[in-house]
Amino acid sequence: MRINNNISAMNTYSRLTSAQGAQSKSLEKLSSGLRINRAGDDAAGLAISEKMRGQIKGLNQSVRNAQDGISLIQTAEGSLNETHSILNRMRELAVQSSNDTNTNADRKEIQNEMDQLATEITRISGNTEFNTQKLLNGTFEGKFHIGANKDQNMTLAVSDMSSKALGVAGTGGLIVSNTKSAATTPALADLAVSAGEKLTLEVLDTATTIGDAAGTQVANAKYLLKNEAGDIVGASADGKVFSIAADGEAGNASTVDFAGAGEVTFEGVVKGDVTVSANATTPANADFTADVALAEETDLASGSYKYVTAANRADSTVDVLVNTANNEIAAYIGANASEWKDAAGNVVLETSRNLVANEEFEINSASGINVSTQEAANTAIKTIDDAITAVSAERSKLGAVQNRLDHTINNLTTTSENLSAAESRIRDVDMAKEMMEFTKNNILNQASTAMLAQANQMPQGVLQLLG
Structure with a gap:
């Protein structure tokens, strides 16, 4: 019998330690609900589980991406619905104007409404936005990322839906303000202009020669300055340099001395009233917008x-x-x-x-398609039909993409669900099974403790030998 090394106690202690460690791990798993709480629990399983978690989160975000894509499409398609309504009204007006029971005055009113409708189509195409991105002006081409991994996306491009792109914008739609008809043999008045007096600029349709009593002539004049009485006090061919009357009241401090200069230079043609400054050869016009006669149709936006x-x-x-x-x-x-x-x-x-x-x-280049004559209105019907077809095709394309995204969302949701189930089997603990392990380890722990007490008593048998 040996007392220095109690082998039975040592063996029992080892078993007790093992049972306590297993019981501690069971408690950790039961309290967290996870089978893998650290890499040491299952190194390979942890790596697989983390990869699956990345996929699951990517799939869930892709579902939200697809839903945002549907919202964008619905925004664009909703605006095109109104464009369709406008085109149908334009077609109705074209059919109406094609009937010769309408007078020229009637067709003018029809044309006015047509212009406004075309302008509204262009406004819709330019102002329809989703998250500050314009959708219908021909610039949108975006990718919807609808997968968890690289390059899993789809592309959507939306065509230009402006009135010009649809072919229902008119020609010659530029507006020239302050246009006047040339007077019959107008004369340049021999008058001075007082300081503070307002002059009105008129732009003639046709260039003409302007003369005064002294024989001064301005050839090819298109721009006239008139005082409040309607007298012409200045004339210009280019809208920049104006010839004036031959004998203003020189030396009068309250007037502009046009007589001494013979002409006055403007910083550009102005429209509306021009206030004349005292003792100056250039009337102040900084507060007025320059008026430009536009000779031809332009492709510049309004x-x-x-x-x-x-x-x-x-x-x-x-x-x-x-x-x-x-x-x-x-x-x-x-x-x-x-x-x-x-x-x-x-x-x-x-x-x-x-x-x-x-x-x-x-x-302003946003006039509507011409319906001012029977022939023009008759032709416009076919053009508007083509525009309606183009809008229908675009809406159909958007609807098809939306349906595709609906199916994509269903697929992504199913994939995410199945992948989550697989990841759960690797990462999550089976509570019932682990409870069995905990109960077993708990019993072993108690039994090992009792046996360790017994093993510690075994060396006491040596005392019997000592009598």
């Missing part, structure tokens, strides 16, 4: 534009037109100072005179 010369541009030697709404260059000057070209070199605007530095003007 809006406000500013002429910026090369001298005012540090980055170029080319004169340009700038869209004042977004400060983007819309056109550049061609070889002819009245011709403006786009980036491809196409002439998009011709003005009836040369522009002046920093001159601003408005363009």
Whole structure:
């Protein structure tokens, strides 16, 4: 009998320690609900589980991506629904104007409504947005990421749905303000102009020769300055340099001495009233927008534009037109100072005179398709039919993509569900099974404790030998 090494106690203690460790792990798994709480629990299983978790999260986000895509499509398609309604009304007007029971005045009113409808189609195409992205102006081409992994996406491009792209925008839709008919042999009045007096600018349809009593003549005049009494006190061929009467009241401090100069230079043609400054050869006109006679149809979008010369541009030697709404260059000057070209070199605007530095003007190019005559209205019916077909095709495409995304969402949801089940089998604990293990380890722990007490008593048998 040996007492220095109680082998039975040591063996029992080892079993007790093992039972306590197993019981501790069972408690950890039961309290967390996870079979793998650390890499040491199952190194391979942990790696597989984390990869699956990445896939599951990607699939769930892809479902949300697809749902956002459907929302975008519904936004675009909803706007096209209104475009369809407008086109149907335009077709109705075209059919109405095709009937010769209408007079020219009737057709003028029909044309006015047609212009407004075309403008609204263009406004819808330019203003329909989703998350600040324009959808119907021909610039949207996006990818919907509908998978958990790289390159699992689909592309959607939406066509330009403006009135011009649909073919229902009119030609010659540029508006020239302050246009007047030329008077019969107008004369340049021999009058002075008082300081503070307002002059009205008129733009003639046809250039004519303006003369005064002293024999002064202005050839090919298209721009007239009139005082409040209707007298012509200035005339110009180019809208910049105006000839005036031969004998103003020189030396009178309360008047502008036109007589001494013989002409007055403006910073560009103005529209409306011009206030004359005292003792100056240039009437103040900074508060007025320049009026430009637009000679031909333009492809420039409706809006406000500013002429910026090369001298005012540090980055170029080319004169340009700038869209004042977004400060983007819309056109550049061609070889002819009245011709403006786009980036491809196409002439998009011709003005009836040369522009002046920093001159601003408005363009309205959004008129509707011509229905002002029986022939034009009859032709317009087919054009509008083609536009309706184009919108129908675009809406059909959007609807097909939306249906595709609906199926995509169902597929992604099912895949995510099945992958989650597989990941759960690897990562999550089986509570019933683990409870069995815990009960077993608990019993073993108690039994080992009792046996360790017994093993510790075994060396006491040596005392019997000592008597």
